[in-house]
Amino acid sequence: MRELTDRISSEGEVIGSEILKVDSFLNHQIDPEFVLRMGTELARRFKDEGVTKILTVEASGIAVAMAVGLALKANVVFAKKKRARTQTEGIYSASVTSFTRNETVDIMVSKKYLSANDVVLVIDDFLAHGQALQALVEIVRQSGARLVGAGIVIEKEFQGGGAPLRASGLRIESLVKIENMENGKITFG
Ligand code: 5GP
Helix, strand or coil: CHHHHHHHHHHCEEECCCEEECHHHHHCCCCHHHHHHHHHHHHHHCCCCCCCEEEEECCCHHHHHHHHHHHHCCEEEEEEEECCCCCCCCEEEEEEEECCCCEEEEEEEEHHHCCCCCEEEEEEEEECCCHHHHHHHHHHHHHCCEEEEEEEEEEEHHHCCHHHHHHCCCCEEEEEEEEECHHHCCEEC
């Protein structure tokens, strides 16, 4: 998506060679019209799949997921992050190890909002090492719903999260792929 590569090039901030900050339009301040265009594009790619639910994880996936939900006329469920597994009844849960934050958290979704009758599209802002996406896939598996794929705003290909998931048969659509960010220079795929 040209508009996204342009905005990453002009507004993105590379931290080290691993982290990209896009706080000006997605991760801190949100540009609603732009997020709506990104969500509409992701929705277009999955429009014939009969999606009944969008699944994401709090917090930064929610805005894009809502834009996708608006376009596909499907409700958005966001997995909540819990530091400790206090309650296990009535929920689906999975662990996510964050390389950015160097911590492991459990994410959970109430069984009320996801069931075997659902057709699910997973949405997230970034795909890096793939931990968050794997946990969301695991939650869909627990629910018995049908998973049609994942829509990602920015995939950092060099961190390798997409390959094993695609190899397992998951359809992953990314609006932008980044090949590397060495020396602060962003190379798009
Ligand atoms: P993964 O689990 O694939 O390693 O990382 C995905 C999650 O970590 C995303 O949900 C996103 O919130 C966060 N993340 C990973 N890399 C970046 C990054 O470069 N910038 C930002 N802002 N978030 C990231």
